[in-house]
Amino acid sequence: MLTRAERRRGIAYGFLSLSGIALFVGIAVAALLSWDAGGASGRLFTAYTWRILQFTLWQAGLSTVLSIVLALPVALALARRPSFPGRIWVIRLMALPMGLPVLIGALGLIGIWGRQGIVNSLLLKLGLEQPVSIYGLSGILLAHVFFNLPLAARLLLAALERQPAEYWLLSSSLGMRPLSVFRLIEWPAARRVIPGIAGLIFMLCATSFTLVLVLGGGPAATTLEVAIYQSLRFDFDPPRAIALSLLQIGITAAILFGIALFPNADDADAVAGRATRRFDGRTIGTRIWDAIAILLATIFLILPFASIALAGLRANLWRLISSAAFLQAAWTSFTIAITAGLLTIFTSLAIISAREAVADMKRPGSGARGFSAVLGGMSSLVLLVPPVVLGTGWFLMLRPFGDVARFAPVLVAIINMLMALPFVMRVLAPAIETHRTRTTRLSASLGISGISKLWRIDLPVLAKPLLTAFSFAMALSLGDLGAVALFGSNDLTTLPWLVYSRLSSYRTNDADGLALILGTICLLLTVLGTAGKREAKHG
Amino acid sequence: MADGIVLEKVELKLGAKDFRFDCVLPAGAVTALTGPSGSGKTTFLNLAAGFETPDSGRVLIAGDDVTQAHPSERPVSLVFQGNNLFAHLDLFANIGLGINPSLKLSADDRKAISQSLERVGLFGFEKRMPGTLSGGERQRAAFARALVRKKPVLLMDEPFAALDPGLRLSMAGLLLDLHRETGNTVLIVTHDPDEVRRLADHALFIDHGRILLQVPTDEFLARRDIPALAEFLSG
Numbered sequence: 001m002l003t004r005a006e007r008r009r010g011i012a013y014g015f016l017s018l019s020g021i022a023l024f025v026g027i028a029v030a031a032l033l034s035w036d037a038g039g040a041s042g043r044l045f046t047a048y049t050w051r052i053l054q055f056t057l058w059q060a061g062l063s064t065v066l067s068i069v070l071a072l073p074v075a076l077a078l079a080r081r082p083s084f085p086g087r088i089w090v091i092r093l094m095a096l097p098m099g100l101p102v103l104i105g106a107l108g109l110i111g112i113w114g115r116q117g118i119v120n121s122l123l124l125k126l127g128l129e130q131p132v133s134i135y136g137l138s139g140i141l142l143a144h145v146f147f148n149l150p151l152a153a154r155l156l157l158a159a160l161e162r163q164p165a166e167y168w169l170l171s172s173s174l175g176m177r178p179l180s181v182f183r184l185i186e187w188p189a190a191r192r193v194i195p196g197i198a199g200l201i202f203m204l205c206a207t208s209f210t211l212v213l214v215l216g217g218g219p220a221a222t223t224l225e226v227a228i229y230q231s232l233r234f235d236f237d238p239p240r241a242i243a244l245s246l247l248q249i250g251i252t253a254a255i256l257f258g259i260a261l262f263p264n265a266d267d268a269d270a271v272a273g274r275a276t277r278r279f280d281g282r283t284i285g286t287r288i289w290d291a292i293a294i295l296l297a298t299i300f301l302i303l304p305f306a307s308i309a310l311a312g313l314r315a316n317l318w319r320l321i322s323s324a325a326f327l328q329a330a331w332t333s334f335t336i337a338i339t340a341g342l343l344t345i346f347t348s349l350a351i352i353s354a355r356e357a358v359a360d361m362k363r364p365g366s367g368a369r370g371f372s373a374v375l376g377g378m379s380s381l382v383l384l385v386p387p388v389v390l391g392t393g394w395f396l397m398l399r400p401f402g403d404v405a406r407f408a409p410v411l412v413a414i415i416n417m418l419m420a421l422p423f424v425m426r427v428l429a430p431a432i433e434t435h436r437t438r439t440t441r442l443s444a445s446l447g448i449s450g451i452s453k454l455w456r457i458d459l460p461v462l463a464k465p466l467l468t469a470f471s472f473a474m475a476l477s478l479g480d481l482g483a484v485a486l487f488g489s490n491d492l493t494t495l496p497w498l499v500y501s502r503l504s505s506y507r508t509n510d511a512d513g514l515a516l517i518l519g520t521i522c523l524l525l526t527v528l529g530t531a532g533k534r535e536a537k538h539g
Numbered sequence: 540m541a542d543g544i545v546l547e548k549v550e551l552k553l554g555a556k557d558f559r560f561d562c563v564l565p566a567g568a569v570t571a572l573t574g575p576s577g578s579g580k581t582t583f584l585n586l587a588a589g590f591e592t593p594d595s596g597r598v599l600i601a602g603d604d605v606t607q608a609h610p611s612e613r614p615v616s617l618v619f620q621g622n623n624l625f626a627h628l629d630l631f632a633n634i635g636l637g638i639n640p641s642l643k644l645s646a647d648d649r650k651a652i653s654q655s656l657e658r659v660g661l662f663g664f665e666k667r668m669p670g671t672l673s674g675g676e677r678q679r680a681a682f683a684r685a686l687v688r689k690k691p692v693l694l695m696d697e698p699f700a701a702l703d704p705g706l707r708l709s710m711a712g713l714l715l716d717l718h719r720e721t722g723n724t725v726l727i728v729t730h731d732p733d734e735v736r737r738l739a740d741h742a743l744f745i746d747h748g749r750i751l752l753q754v755p756t757d758e759f760l761a762r763r764d765i766p767a768l769a770e771f772l773s774g
Contacts, residue, residue, distance in 0.1 A: 164621075164622035165622075166619045166621070166622035166623065167622065167625060169588070169590060169610070169617065169619070170617065170619075170623070170625075171640075172590075172609070172610045172611055173588060173589075173610040173611060173613075173615070173616075173617050174611065174636050174637060174640045175611030175612075175640045176611075176636070176640040176641070177640065177641060179641070180640050180641045180642070184625065184628065184632075184636070184642070185625065188625075188627040188628075189627075277590070279589075279590065279609070279610055282609070
C-alpha cells in the first residue's frame with residue numbers, strides 16, 4: 001500500500017543504516033582479528049583467561065539464581081495482593097533500578113552495604129565485625145541482585161497476571177489451599193517464563209562491566225569485560241585484550257543462542273494492567289508471609305536510593321554544579337547523549353521503514369526477505385559484540401592515526417546508539433506497526449503522502465513513542481560508563497566518568513553529589529519518556 | 540424442599556453502580572438470568588458464588604445462610620464462558636480438582652472422573668490437554684467437573700456464548716439431561732432468547748441493578764410491556 005517512491009526510499013534508508021552498522025562493527029572486529037593475530041591466539045587459553053572466564057560465568061550464574069529465587073516470593077505476593085494501598089508504588093519502585101545509571105546504583109549500594117554503611121554499623125552494634133563486604137564476589141552478587149531482582153519480579157508478576165481471571169475464581173471456588181494454588185497454577189505459570197528471564201539476567205550479568213569495575217577488581221573478581229578494559233588501559237597488552245574480546249564474543253554468542261531456544265520473557269503492558277481479583281491467601285499466615293516478602297524487597301530496593309539522595313545532599317551541590325569540571329563534563333555528556341539519541345531514532349526508523357517496504361512487496365524474493373531478517377538481527381548486534389569489545393577494536397584501529405581521544409566522542413555516541421538500538425526497536429517497531437495498520441489504507445485512498453502525511457497523520461500519533469525512545473536512549477547514554485571507559489581522559493570527560501574518577505581518587509563527597517545530580521537527570525528522563533504510559537489503577 | 544438460591548434484600552455498591560436484589564430461585568429448576576450488558580447479571584452470579592459480599596441483606600443457598608461464606612464453602616459448581624480448564628493440566632487433573640483441590644484422589648475418585656468424562660461424551664480423554672480440544676469439548680469437560688463435584692447448585696455465566704449455533708443446541712441438550720439426572724438447581728446467565736426458551740423453567744430480567752421481572756419462561760417470552768425486555772427478545 002506504499003507508493004513506489006516510499007518503498008524505494010525505505011529500502012535505501014535500510015540499506016544505508018545496515019551498511020553503517022555492519023561497517024562500524026565489522027571494522028572493530030576486523031581490527032581485533034588482524035592486530036598481531038599470532039600473539040593473541042596463543043593467549044586465548046592461558047590460566048589467566050581461564051580463571052576470568054570461570055569467574056565471569058560463576059558470578060553470572062549465581063546472580064541469576066539469586067535474583068530469580070528471591071524475586072519469586074515477591075512476585076507471588078504482589079500477584080496475590082492485587083490491591084493494597086501503595087502497591088502501584090512498589091511496582092514503580094521495581095522499575096527504577098532499570099532507569100538508574102549502573103554506576104550510581106553502585107554508589108548507593110556502597111552507601112548502605114559498604115564499610116561505613118548502615119548494615120555493617122548495625123551488625124557491628126550486634127557484636128559482629130564487618131560481616132558483609134561490598135567488594136569482591138559478595139558485592140558483585142549484591143549489586144546484580146539489586147538490579148535484576150526487580151526485573152525478574154516484574155516479569156514473573158506479568159506472567160502471573162496474564163493468567164485468566166477465571167483461574168483465580170475457580171481455584172477459590174474449588175477450595176484450593178495456598179500450596180495447591182502454587183503447585184497447580186502459580187508455579188506452572190512461572191516455570192514457563194523462568195528460562196527466558198534466567199537467560200536475560202545471565203546475559204546482563206555475564207556482560208556486566210561497571211558494577212564489576214567498581215565493586216570487583218583484583219584478579220580474583222574480574223569479568224571478561226573488565227579484564228579487557230584493564231589489559232588495554234593499565235597493562236597495555238593488546239594481544240590479551242584481543243584474546244579476551246574473542247572469548248567474550250564466543251560467550252555472548254553461546255548465551256544468545258541459548259536464549260533463542262526459550263520463549264521470550266515479556267512484560268508487555270501486562271504489569272499492573274488488569275484488575276485481577278484474588279480470593280485465596282486470606283489466612284493470617286499467608287498475609288504475614290506476603291507482607292514480609294513485599295516489605296523486605298521494598299526496603300532492599302529503596303535504601304540505596306535513599307542513600308544516594310542523602311549522601312548527595314550533604315555535598316555542596318551548588319559548588320559542584322558551577323565548577324568548570326562539571327560544566328565541561330555535562331556539555332560533553334549531553335552532546336554525546338543527544339547525538340546518540342538522534343542517531344538511535346533515525347537508525348531504527350530507517351530499519352523499520354525498510355522492513356515495512358519489504359513486507360509491502362507483493363512477492364518479496366528471498367533476497368528481500370533475507371535483507372529484512374538481517375535488518376532485524378542487526379539491531380541486536382551490540383548484544384553479541386559488547387561495547388568494551390567495540391571500543392577495543394576501534395581503539396586499536398585508530399591508534400596509528402594519533403590521539404584516540406580526538407575521535408572518542410563520535411565513537412562513544414555510536415556505541416551508545418548501538419546499545420540503545422535493541423530496546424528502542426522494541427518500543428518503536430510495534431507502535432509504528434499498529435499505526436500503519438490503522439492508517440495506511442486510509443491515507444493511500446485519500447492520497448495523503450509526503451510532508452502532510454508526516455505532519456498530520458504520523459507525528460501526532462508517533463510523537464509519544466518517539467519521545468519515549470529518545471529519552472530512553474539519552475538516559476542510557478548519559479549514564480553509560482562502559483563505552484567511555486576506554487577513552488576517558490582529561491580531554492574527554494563525561495558525567496559518569498567524572499563520578500568514577502572522583503570515586504577512584506577518594507573524593508567521595510564530590511562523587512556523591514555528582515551521582516545525585518546525574519541520577520536525577522536520568523530518572524527524570526525515564527519518567528518523562530514513560531509519562532504517557534500510565535499504569536491502570538486497580539479497582 | 541429447601542429453596543434453591545435466595546437473595547434476601549441484598550444491596551451492594553460497586554463504584555458508581557448500585558445493585559438491589561430480592562428474589563427466590565426455586566430449587567431443582569433451571570432459571571435463566573437475562574438483561575442488557577452491564578445490567579448486573581454477572582454481579583448477581585458473583586453474589587451467589589461468593590466473589591462479592593453484599594453490603595446488606597442475606598444470601599441463602601439450599602437453606603443455609605452463606606452470606607459471609609468463602610466461595611469454596613458454598614455448595615456450588617461454576618461454569619464460565621471460557622477458561623474453565625487450567626490450560627497446563629490434563630482433563631483428568633482438571634476434573635479431579637473438582638473432587639479434591641490438592642488432587643489427592645482415591646481409586647473411587649479416579650473411576651468417577653472417567654465415568655464423568657464418558658457421561659459428557661469425552662470417553663478416554665483423561666490424558667488430553669485442554670489446548671487440543673475444541674471449544675465445545677472444553678465446555679463438556681467443565682460439565683464433567685460439575686458432575687463429579689455433586690453440588691446442589693450449578694452457576695453458569697454464558698457457558699455457550701463462544702460456541703457456534705449448532706453446538707449450542709447439542710450442549711443445551713446435554714445440560715438438560717444432566718439437570719434431570721441430578722435434579723440440581725441451575726442458574727444460567729444468557730444473552731440468547733432461544734436459550735431461555737430451550738433451557739429455562741423460569742426467567743429473570745435485570746436492568747440497572749434491579750430485577751424487573753421474574754416469571755415462568757412462557758410468560759417471559761410473551762411479555763411485550765417492558766421496553767428493555769422487548770428489545771432483548773427481538774434480539
